[in-house]
């Protein structure tokens with residue numbers, strides 16, 4: 001199966017300068033946009049995306065066509081936002097697309113904007129992505145000159161401007177309501193849903209927020225058809241997916257494969273396996289927010305439903321691998337410190353709970369752990385779950401609670417010995 | 428309004444017309460201030476407040492939410508080391524230790540000669556396959572070994588601009604040795620796999 005798969009989103013990256021518009025065009029680039037504005041109604045584009053079964057690549061896997069269909073038809077201006085804030089630990093696929101295949105992202109935005117009738121499109125770009133910003137600005141200027149972006153696209157009645165809005169270092173601005181608040185000029189604080197952005201989004205208007213990779217799937221759906229797309233990978237979550245693999249593998253990197261590719265194949269056939277003599281200890285399949293899996297789960301199909309069934313989530317598909325030399329408590333501490341720092345502070349369980357988790361873990365790692373610390377850590381997730389505005393708080397204890405499930409003895413030994421039982425520490 | 432801001436009128440107007448509502452311009456205006464001065468000063472806050480018809484306190488409140496807006500001058504170069512999980516696995520802690528010793532400063536501090544500010548961030552810099560990673564003035568330095576970092580510091584001391592070191596013009600588009608079944612868009616990072624796109628060359 002994998003042998004027959006040809007990369008779609010990353011085809012040509014590393015071999016040609018796709019960020020130059022004439023190179024992108026020579027590969028069939030912007031043909032989907034031409035086809036859409038000349039031969040298809042916006043409804044037809046939307047139907048194609050719905051039928052393709054494309055699901056959001058930003059983390060939640062929500063069906064994209066369905067999301068678009070939620071926009072009320074009441075004459076208010078609609079907005080499209082491309083979520084390019086990529087900050088989920090272990091995830092580096094959107095940056096690859098933005099830096100190395102920017103026209104694919106631009107074409108996807110224009111098609112989505114056409115389908116939903118957007119008045120304006122925004123790219124919320126992570127502030128740290130300096131090179132992606134420069135590449136994207138150049139690509140947009142070229143695309144405007146060739147009438148793919150801006151007024152009367154390719155001579156049609158369709159007009160859409162794309163504005164790049166740079167973030168400034170806040171993980172929480174990846175969450176869509178935090179993002180919208182930030183884009184409106186406020187602090188990036190999330191708000192309760194409903195109302196969803198589809199009805200009350202940017203400036204209170206109907207808004208679609210889609211991830212970079214989600215939008216990058218749209219051109220091939222329009223040019224090659226929904227049926228073709230739906231036939232790739234798992235029936236319930238089809239299509240190509242970029243897996244970002246990092247940690248203890250011999251060839252870390254981005255791998256584009258069909259959704260549903262077994263975790264074992266991703267790690268051992270593509271990412272080169274482990275160093276000789278090492279064993280897998282834990283794998284986060286969906287970024288720093290996801291619960292860990294172990295060696296026992298290596299045959300899980302990497303799609304939204306299968307990974308959820310295995311007790312974790314596909315999330316952003318940032319696959320982080322720990323091997324038998326790594327200290328589980330120290331890894332938990334690194335992640336807990338990050339989430340505690342990124343809490344926006346609106347909800348007490350998140351603000352206090354995550355700092356508490358980080359503090360207790362720091363104490364255990366430093367050798368001052370107390371026996372009751374284990375129970376404290378175990379009780380934390382249930383005291384946070386469901387009591388916060390956004391999912392960051394739950395994300396912040398994803399590694400902790402799952403690792404306590406599989407490695408509680410290691411936590412206990414750490415407390416008793418005052419140090420790690422591993423031969424080497426994380427660092 | 429300061430003369431600086433008065434002179435920027437055209438740029439400011441261009442930023443304002445990107446957005447249906449004025450207030451959205453606050454982040455690009457803060458970026459503009461920081462890029463020209465190196466940090467956001469009180470007078471920038473006041474100017475932005477005036478442009479957007481907000482109070483300076485409101486602008487301060489927004490600016491303080493975001494880690495990248497700094498309110499004090501920094502060194503000529505800012506070195507930001509990633510200390511999220513994949514980079515810690517890849518040696519980020521010894522990298523920070525090496526930089527502390529070489530620069531003689533703690534994270535958050537600037538060297539006496541005003542050249543370097545050292546920062547350690549918990550935010551993953553989205554280059555985890557290249558761990559350990561740091562950014563220098565926003566440009567990536569991949570697989571930052573002590574030796575590589577020493578050469579980098581030395582070049583920066585000689586006054587070579589980071590943009591040149593980053594060698595962005597030479598993004599690797601050349602064909603790669605060793606096909607990866609078509610699935611892998613990036614150059615392999617493992618030993619013996621040839622030159623990789625590691626962000627900068629000397």
Ligand SMILES: Cc1cc2nc3c(=O)[nH]c(=O)nc-3n(C[C@H](O)[C@H](O)[C@H](O)COP(=O)(O)O)c2cc1C
Nearest residue numbers: 056057058059083085086087174175176210211214
């Ligand atoms: C804490 C948090 C951080 C998030 N960060 C990102 C992000 O960096 N990029 C992204 O596309 N989605 C992120 N999301 C998901 C977005 O809220 C949203 O679901 C997504 O952008 C929708 O796009 P999609 O339907 O195309 O997946 C995050 C969610 C949460 C709760």
Ligand code: SF4
Nearest residue numbers: 344346347350388390
């Ligand atoms: S859960 Fe945390 S990050 Fe989300 S809104 Fe509440 S305090 Fe902010």
Ligand code: FES
Nearest residue numbers: 509514552554555
């Ligand atoms: S963990 Fe350092 S770049 Fe992702």
